[in-house]
Amino acid sequence: MPRFLFAPLLALCLFTVTFAVNLQAPLYEAYAAGSNLGATAVTVAFAAYAAGLMPALLLLGGLSDRIGRRIPVALALVLGCAATALLVVAPGWSSLVAARFLLGAGTALATTAGTAWMTEILGNNRARTAALTVTSATSLGFGGGALATGVSLAVQGSTLVPASYAALLAAAPVLAALVFALPRTGRPQPVSLLRLPVFPSGTWVYGAAMALAWSATGMTIAVVPLQLAAHGLGGWTGLVIFLAIFAGFLCQPIARRLTNRQALAAGFVLVPLGFLVLLGGVWLQALPLVLAGTCITSAASYGFTYLASLAEVSVRAPDDRARATAGLFVYAYCGFSLPVIASGALADLLGLLPALAIFAAAQMAAAVMIAGAWRRRPGPSALAFDAG
Template identity: 30%
Template sequence: MTTTEPARASSAVRAPREGLSRPAAFWFTGALYALFLMASTAPSPMYSLYQQRWGFTTTVLTEVFAAYAVAILVALLLFGSLSDHVGRRPVLVVALGLEIVSMLLLAFAPGVGWLYAGRALQGLATGVATSAISGSLLDFQRPGSNRGALVNGVSSAFGMALGSLGAGALVQFVPGPTLTSYLLLVLGFALAVPGVLAMPEPVTQRGALREALRPQRPTVPAGKGLTFTLMATTLLSSWTVGGMFMSLGPSVAKGMVDASPHLVGGATVAVLTGLGGVGQLLLSGLDARRAVRIAGPVMVVGLAGVAASTVAHQPLLFFTAAAVLGVGWGLMFMGGMRMLTSLAPPEHRAGTSALIYVVAYLSAGVPSVTLGVVSTAFGLTTATVAFASAAALFAVVAVTSTYLHR
């Protein structure tokens, strides 16, 4: 007793110097995730500049985007459980360091090869950070709440919106159009390092590093293969739309306007993801299946508007349709993720999560590259109409899947 009481008093005295409280760490982690996703969409308004500067095809443009998607998938599969074994803070510090290096590669890129390298390294950093941040949000959320999942989805949506819109404005109005945005992000990530070091470390029991580095084997819960396949159509629908808008969306919008084309290009992604975040925030109480059933028709209407506006060359209709599509995109993403993550029992969550990410990032990368090939061969308008038709079909299939299996 005589030895424990002073220790407690000493601990109480030292507590204020330990850093962030758990609630503060929760909100800081959400903001950190938004910063990573800001960086993920910052290059979108610049792709057309790179294309003009180095003369590469639309296919190459979409391949650069796909390099990010593939790298983040590889990181999630290889290092998805790393923070559970070595701690959240070390993993996040390493991810911030990799992200800073990737921003510098993109900022000073002398050719398209550097874009591939920068985006691949950025995907690796974001994938490593995503698993640690997702775990931290669950660690620090108020017991009994599901606020961690909500903040995860909303932070990603708003982060992507701010990154694209902010980069578009800087490219349009600030000297050094392919430099300034990246250097500001480097500053943001550097300032985030002390915040990470000030976070409480929720992982107290460390496992073997060899076990932590074992790849996450994608698995379907036993007896739920058909259910997973049906529900995975929600990811196919939402991530296909996200991949197209983040790779070629700015080029489509830029071709419709004469004034401030780069700002308009950045606004394309911002409208989609920003309205998606608002939709998730306002309708977070919806049942997952109902969210998908509402999202499907909304997405079909939005995609029809995107196709019509591209053919008619009407920017106002395009952005109105993108706003409608964004609401559907956000609800489809929210409902699909909730349904899929609820399938696995606790002992199989890692393998099922790995498979979810495989489906998600393949749904973003493969259609995006296919769209680039079609655009190079037949033109951007034809590719956009073809994409909108395919994505609308995916949305219909996703809604239908909620009725086929309960």
């Protein structure tokens, strides 16, 4: 395989792994309908995703250092394929929970191995370009899956086997085989098979910012669609989830021109602002405000915060990138899943809108406290993204 295809093929693999993650999101309501658990059904599915992801991040974040990068990425593609096939063969809430567990494990394997591998392919002197490539591929994947299913449902009508599922089932096995055409970029290290994440010194605020930003994304993906459906706007779910991530991808070239600290500061402002706009749209049943708020939070989460954080930990842990990436995603996925689970329980007690309002207030308070602590203890990094 020509060398110039190595990075694009790896990016396509990472895109496909994350494409599978939110592929089923527009059908959450249909899967949950038979569970008799209300909003809690969706949040339990999110808990299953975290249950698959967190042990893999905590114990297997450095697995690729021991066995190489190929197998974890190929396995992640296989897990995404298996999860989607399960929903085709036995659609329902219990299958959704099992599928989300598999998808969580796959995401952990792919993002940790893939980030380190991309840097090795492009060269250590282009670590931040590698981070940009990974964030772009995964951002498009996380958002593209939901949009693809939304478009499929709009064209096909109501179905539990949309064309987007068929596309994933066709592509993932082929890519899993092609992974082994990518180069071995280093010798496997004689380290323990089970390796804990590492948290590079001075990066705590980047992890906390990721948790804060991705909490907004988790709420947008899991809870907001339920409120949209309650107002007869369920057909817009795929677009809302797509915008919740894709707008951030569009902002990454802007973020790349900033230092990591400047990008992080922008994220602290935009995350709570965007969710307040989104909340206003849900309250007023104004779809333009929902879409605008979604785009603002996306710009913060997947544009400024995600790119700055991944670049920062990659630069600060050049000899342990896979485990440092795992550490960052521990923060991120705690934020992504735990507030959603709590809000789902609150929604069944108080209603969806009050639960969203309580989350918005808690998010704003957390942003102020984290940003305040960060300003009192500024870190040494003021690195801009490289132009290469």
